[in-house]
Amino acid sequence: MLRIRHEVNGGPEVLFAEDVPVPGPGPGEVLVRSEAVGVTLPTVRKVREGSTATPFGGEVAGRIAATGEGAAGFAVGDRVTGLCFADAYAEFAVLGAAMTSRIPDGASAVEAVALVRSGLVARGAYEAARVEPGESVLVTAAASAVGTLALQFARAGGASRVVAAVSSAGKAAFVRGLGADEVVLYEDADWGAPYDVVLDGVGGDLLGPGVRALATGGRLVAFGSGGGTVDAYELLVRGASVTGFQMRAIATGKPELYERWRRELWELWEAGTLRTAVHEEIPLAEAARAHAVIERRGNLGKVVLVP
Known part of the structure; x- marks a missing residue:
């Protein structure tokens, strides 16, 4: 082979x-x-x-x-x-x-690969952020496979403002079509802050701006592999928090929750709430x-x- x-x-x-x-x-x-x-x-x-x-x-x-x-x-x-x-x-x-x-019947192998793993990460990060209806949400790497589904979770969950952070203006129309109210570029000064929640799939040099974009009491969930350093003072002055999320911890430590999320992903896809x-x-x-x-x-x- x-x-x-x-x-x-x-x-x-x-x-x-x-x-x-x-x-x-x-x-x-x-x-x-x-x-x-x-x-x-x-x-x-x-x-x-x-x-x-x-x-x-x-x-x-x-x-x-x-x-x-x-x-x-x-x-x-x-x-x-x-x-x-x-x-x-x-x-x-x-x-x-x-x-x-x-x-499930009616879904292709390509759709399955685009939905399940990325959808589980997006769902897990969204849940870890404890997003409440009416809160504002910023998603980095918004044009990625996980980011596109995180935008849709935020939209379906009743966020008052869903903002996509992307690397270039050429991605704006794409992420707007998936539920983003606004689009900001990584190079922008303040990313249209403040936000109640930041879902960060990039890390690295963008972790700092993500923390600075948080509102008082805001929460950032880091689910990417890019690492990065958090300034504790920035958290202190905002009363904010940063949480790391890893899907494998759910899959191995909470298999019943993992299975329920997988099942619900397909239900949301079949209902048209999520699009790959x-x-x-x-x-x-x-x-x-x-x-x-x-x-x-x-x-x-x-x-x-x-x-």
Whole structure:
């Protein structure tokens, strides 16, 4: 089968394709013939900044080709989506059954990859912020796969003002179409502050401006992989707080909540409350091009590899 790997340290140019045997599922695992693979910013950063060459993890959607012992509730032929923690960029991927769910009739594999993982992160960050109806919400990385769904959660939750922060003015019409009342650029002076809630998917140098954009008693939830430093004085003068959110902590520590959120995502999608946004479907063999799109912040929604 075709699999994409990478050398140590570098950009998209260090990705390469190789032909390897199809893996087999272990206990509690399923083997999926991939139809869609999601590309995420953390994975792109891992290639650029990582000190060792590691497998590409990520979201995978397709049909089950084989099941391992103890993979209860799944059978060969089932259409599923889930997380692969090793070698997701491949024609076949091994998923843990506990992190796998069925794709409902009427949804494609590409839609599943665009909705589930990104939607879970957006939902979790929104819940962690304890957003109340009538509050104002700013979403950074608003044109990303997670950001587009976070905007929609804020809109559906009754926020009085939903603002999208993006890297370029060319993304304004796109995020407005997903529920943003206003659009600000990262380079703007004050981001139209203050806000009751900031959902930050970027981190790094943008974490500071995000904190400074908070209103008195405001809450920032950091869910991206960019790190960053928080000035405690800025929190003190605002009586504000910063919370870190990681989806894996919910998946492993609160599996019942994780499953409920997955089920509700599909219900919201079927009701038309949530819409997926796919920037482009790119052949698996051209994974380097997919990484380049994200590195230059060019994507509007999810970038998906198609084996």
